[in-house]
Each structure stands twice: as C-alpha cells, then as structure tokens.
Amino acid sequence: MHPRPPPPNFSQKPAQPPPDTPLPSFGLYDILLENIQFDRESGVHESIHDLLHSPGPLGMKARRILPHLMPVMIRLEKLTLLNLLLQNDVAIAPEAVRAAAEQPFEEAKMYLDLLFTHGWDINKALGATEPPVLRQLEVHSVALKPPRLLHWLLAKGADPNVSCEQLDITSLTVAVHQQDFEVVKLLLQHAEHRQNGYLVHSALQRANDAEALEMLRLLHRYRKPIDEIQWQDKKSIVYRGAFACGTPLYWACRWAKWQFALALVTLGANRDQACVKDGQCVGQTPREILVEEGAAFAAELAQGLCVAGGEDLL
Missing domain, CATH: 1.25.40 (Serine Threonine Protein Phosphatase 5, Tetratricopeptide repeat)
Incomplete structure (x- = not known):
C-alpha cells in the first residue's frame, strides 16, 4: 500500500525564486496594451510621449508597435492618446480605420475625420x-x-x-x-x-436567387458589362490568372442557376466563351453545359421558374 500524501498546508507561503532568477519578460506591446487598458491616462500619455522621443532602437520599436494599438485607443475612447500618436506622425494602421468605422455614427465620424485629417486617404x-x-x-x-x-x-x-x-x-x-x-x-x-x-459575377453569388435576378436587372439598367471573364484585368490576373476564370453566364450554367442564365442569354451574353486559364481557353462553354444539362433546364422551365424569351426576367 502506498502511503497517503500529507494534506496540503494552505498557510505555507509558496516557494520563492532565488534572488538572481530573472522575472518573466513581457514585450513592449503587451506592456503598453495593459497600460492603456488599466492605468491612468495622464501617466500613459507621459510614458508614450517619452517612448516616441526615445533615441535609437527603443524609439523605432515604439513607432512600429503603436500603430497596432490605435484600434484599442479608439474602442476605449482614449482620444487624447490617439491624438498624441497622430500629432507625432505615428503611421495609421488599417485596423484603426476599421475600428473607427465600427463605432456609433457620431463617434465614427469624429474618429474617421481625425484619421483622414492626419493623412489616411x-x-x-x-x-x-x-x-x-x-x-x-x-x-x-x-x-x-x-x-x-x-x-x-x-x-x-x-x-x-x-x-x-x-x-x-x-x-x-x-x-x-x-x-x-x-x-x-x-x-x-x-x-x-x-x-x-465584376459586378454581374457578384450579383450571381447573392444568397437569394430572386434577389440575384433583380440585381442583374438593376445592373443592366446601369449598362454594366455582362460578358466579362473574371480576374482578367491587369491587377487581378497576377494573382488569379492560374485559375479557371469564366463569364457570369458560364458560372450561372455551371451552378445550375437557370433563371440567371436565361436572363443573360436574353441580354445577348456569349454562349461560346469558355473559361480562361493562363491565357488559354479551357473546359466547356456555356452552350455545351446547357446541352449537357438540357433536361434540368427544361424541367425548371416547365415549372414556371423561367420564362422562355425572358419577357418576365428583364
């Protein structure tokens, strides 16, 4: 039988580390975050002011860290601290703009105006x-x-x-x-x-199919393009060119959104434009998908979900 351990002695002080044991170190971000959250604002203001004017690596490190604390200052309504950073040309972080826009209207307006005034475009x-x-x-x-x-x-x-x-x-x-x-x-x-x-692509992806069709009507009234191959602009193609990118009609057919597809065809969308990948046409065209899925398309027409000729769609 194993001997029973002695009962704990709650009056005994916990063991202390030797005098030469270093205490756990916190990063500058953590220290500043805690100060902003819990300390008196005047004391925090003085500490940050001193950091911003510190020579050498410490001052540089503070300027790298402080932009990421701007959202905290906005959410905690520490306007004086935020002003201190902006007046000392601390870079504005995108997170600060997001935090400002999340606030109630009057506060959002005040914080955004402040950020715009100090250089955020x-x-x-x-x-x-x-x-x-x-x-x-x-x-x-x-x-x-x-x-x-x-x-x-x-x-x-x-x-x-x-x-x-x-x-x-x-x-x-x-x-x-x-x-x-x-x-x-x-x-x-x-x-x-x-x-x-790529507005028509975006309309196609609305969660509600009836709303998607109504959005297509709205975009058509504003003469937005219906035959664009997605991500083929100079900027996007660098990051999306290696993927198969199609027109709204291609994706409407591929996703069996027949009302949307019929509306696009009625508007004159190209039924023979396949996807493009790395500058080459790949895969089926919308026409080929329609032929392949003809039974499903016809069934939906028969149920009255689409109107041949598109009079009720546009």
Whole structure:
C-alpha cells in the first residue's frame, strides 16, 4: 500500500525564486496594451510621449508597435492618446480605420475625420483583398450598414469604384453581393460610368436567387458589362490568372442557376466563351453545359421558374 500524501498546508507561503532568477519578460506591446487598458491616462500619455522621443532602437520599436494599438485607443475612447500618436506622425494602421468605422455614427465620424485629417486617404485600400473604408467590417461590408455614415463618406469623397491592392474587388462589388438594394442604387449613382468590379459575377453569388435576378436587372439598367471573364484585368490576373476564370453566364450554367442564365442569354451574353486559364481557353462553354444539362433546364422551365424569351426576367 502506498502511503497517503500529507494534506496540503494552505498557510505555507509558496516557494520563492532565488534572488538572481530573472522575472518573466513581457514585450513592449503587451506592456503598453495593459497600460492603456488599466492605468491612468495622464501617466500613459507621459510614458508614450517619452517612448516616441526615445533615441535609437527603443524609439523605432515604439513607432512600429503603436500603430497596432490605435484600434484599442479608439474602442476605449482614449482620444487624447490617439491624438498624441497622430500629432507625432505615428503611421495609421488599417485596423484603426476599421475600428473607427465600427463605432456609433457620431463617434465614427469624429474618429474617421481625425484619421483622414492626419493623412489616411479615404480611398486607400484597407488590405490586399479588402477595398477602402466604404465597405463593412465583416468579411464583406465597412460602413455600408449605417446609412448616415455611408452618405457622410460619399460626401467626403469616398469612391465606391476603388479596388483593393491585389484584386479588382470594390466597395460596390461587395454591396452588390450582399447589401440592400437601396445601398446599391446609391453607390451606382457614384459609379455610373465605371465598368470595373465584376459586378454581374457578384450579383450571381447573392444568397437569394430572386434577389440575384433583380440585381442583374438593376445592373443592366446601369449598362454594366455582362460578358466579362473574371480576374482578367491587369491587377487581378497576377494573382488569379492560374485559375479557371469564366463569364457570369458560364458560372450561372455551371451552378445550375437557370433563371440567371436565361436572363443573360436574353441580354445577348456569349454562349461560346469558355473559361480562361493562363491565357488559354479551357473546359466547356456555356452552350455545351446547357446541352449537357438540357433536361434540368427544361424541367425548371416547365415549372414556371423561367420564362422562355425572358419577357418576365428583364
């Protein structure tokens, strides 16, 4: 039998490390984050001011770290600290712009105006595949949800046609994919003569098929192109050229979205344009898919989900 261990002695002090044992070290980011969250703002202000004016590596390190703490300052309403960074020419991080746009309208307006005043371009992309602030924060949408902020940004010169750094995805692309029709109509008024953004591709991907068709009608009224092969612009092709890229009609046929396909055919979409990959046509054309899937297409027509000739579609 094993001897029973002695009961714990809760009055006993925990063992202390030897005097020469170094304490665990925290990075500068962690220290500053904790200070911003829990310490008096005046003391934090003084510490950050001293760091910003520190010579050598410490000052340089502080300037690399502090942009990433701007969102924390915005969410915690530490306006004095944010002003300190901006007045000392600390670079503005995209995360700060996102955080500002998430705030209630009046606060969002104040913080965004401050960031714009100190050098953030309202039409600068937020990332490699993320359009400017005129979109929303969840994967697809900044500032499109609160209409007042949308109107304010447009009045400030926000352009819904500006794409992200690597791909031709614009704020309007995002809106066509998932925003309310009133938002899309408003943005289209600021994009009447622009043809970029692969808008019909985006409309096709709306979750609701009836809404997708209605969005196609709306885009057609604004004369948006229907036969574009996706990702073939000079910017996007660098990152997407190795993938099979098709027209909206190709994808509508491939995904069996027959109402959308018929509407595109009625508008004159090219039924013989296959996908393009590395500059070469590959795979089936929309016509070949329609022939192959003719029974499914005919069945949907028979159910009254499509109207031959397209009178009810356009």
